[in-house]
Amino acid sequence: MKLTQLKNGEKCVIREVNAESRLKTRLKMLNVYEGEKAEIIACSPLKKNLLLLVGGLRVGIRKELAERITVEKID
């Protein structure tokens, strides 16, 4: 499923990041990469942004980018 399909407070494992290499490197430096666990800790007022907790970092990501990230939900 896509990252955008998760609800606030749900956890997942990142399976695929569909982005060009430069953006992928950047995301990796923000701990967003295949195999990493993530949790959604907040949504912005108009629900256009997600705040992820990944490996000790809080990373805000816009929906357009979150749609390109495939994840697997875990409990």
Add this chain to the structure above:
Amino acid sequence: MTEIIITGNPNAGKTTLFNALTGRHDKTGNWHGVTVGISSNRKDDFLITDVPGIYSLKTFSMEEKISADYILSHKDGIFLFTAECSTLPRSIMFFNELTSKGIKSALILTKYSSFKKHGGKISKSELRRICGVPVYFFEEINFFSLNKLCREITNSSPVYGELTNKAFTNENCKPNKFEKLLLKPFFSLPLFAALLLFMFFAAFGEGMPGTVLKDVTEKAINALCEIISKKMSSALAKGFICDCLLKSVGTVLSFIPQIAILYLFLLLAEDSGLMSYCAFCFDDFFSLIGLNGRAVFSLLMGFGCTAAATYVSRGLENKKIQRRTILAMQYIPCSARIPVAVMLLSPIFKNVFFGVLLLYTMNLSICLTAAYLMKGEDKEIFILEIPRISVPKFNVALKSLLFQLKQFIIKVSTVMTGFLVGTWLLSSASPTFSLCSYEESILARMCGILKYLFYPMGITDWKTAFAALSGLAAKENIAGILSMFYPDGLNASFDSLVAFSVFVMLCPPCVSALAAAIKESGRKSALLNFFIQTAVSFIAAYSVYFLLEGGAVLFFISIVIFIIIMAAKKAYERINRKRKLNIKKIHG
């Protein structure tokens, strides 16, 4: 001489380390992308350099590129790699990238106390073994230990390091109760609005610290003027030094408390990390007008100094969005406009706070409208890292505050004083270089044409027009010159005062801000924006004057007449249609 380069991820504490080593006051803050340029400082045998934060040598944003270029061209220097304890796992990836290029570096761990408090564990000796480099906590490093540290770094042999459980156990990173509240829009949005409002209230509200302290400063300066004027013997010197110079400089300096309060709020918002949460919550709204959440940093800092805020916009990763942010930000009134705004408004508002609030609201809405009008169609990737909220260190905030105030005092006592002396000379000398009244002076001749621009605001005096122009050099000048020419206050009507203050708040910022805008967004768009802003400020001031001078009534009446005519036309058409139908019925 040895060059020491401080590098690391954004918000790792590089500039804090730089300041600690060099004793400088470079800007720090608890958000990502505070430092946007390279700064160096020589001390004894060391050249210490601070570069902007960077995630990887494969760069992404503008300030990162500056940093990567610098690092790669100074590979043989000695590096201090700062890493925030809680983000060490990802920092180590970048650290390995650097050492694989043959860079010799030590690992400096920052923010350890907060990390330990939240349950994190780190072993320096284990890290040293894994990476093969010297590892220290931030607190252990000072200028005097640099020699030893440099030797250790030169003798080290770095290897590709991978974190083990023994070396590193991460803290509990979940947001705490306050952070959770901040991430809830229904709490944070009103909170941010209330804080902003409170900032202005504390500075301009009646009986609040800003106004009270301002009165005290004003009295102190007046007393000082009296003492000096008693000691003077020559009438000409007395007239010039006391009545012109000291009074004007004193008037502007007496606004220090109000400017200080504004800066203090901004500094605390930065230092606590609140601004990043603000950026996250406001990104939704900013994306509607073609900006993104990071623009919050530039816009808020624009309340301090437009030029400084312009450079901060480099943190915006998209060049187009950066340009739009800069151009829109020119409408945010900087702190140097406070003296003139309060000076103009205090005779007409019983409580200046409401007047100031109206003006700031006007500026903010024009700024956002400008951004919306420039909005492009580009889809943007927006990623924002948000730090932990930390209790701002009061002494750090106080130090940067004193530094900002020092800059203000220096500017007023050099640039503005020089400008005032020049103005006085030009306005006291006739074209044949003899002493004369203001009206016959060289300056009066030079500003003869200028004043007509201000006629539609009800201002017919060239001196006011000249004051407005002088704001181009520095916004402090406007207040200084007005108080020099009008020691008893500007004698203009209510309507003109309102119109003129609208003009002063909207007119383009000073030349140093223009230079910054040209540097960051290109000559063409910066200059075009400058002319548009000039036009906007004149048109806004003219229309405000027109509306106040009875234009509003005229405007209202014409709207009513228009509506009546339209209604009558509609009614007539309806009656006509019915009649035709009736005729058809009768005949059909």
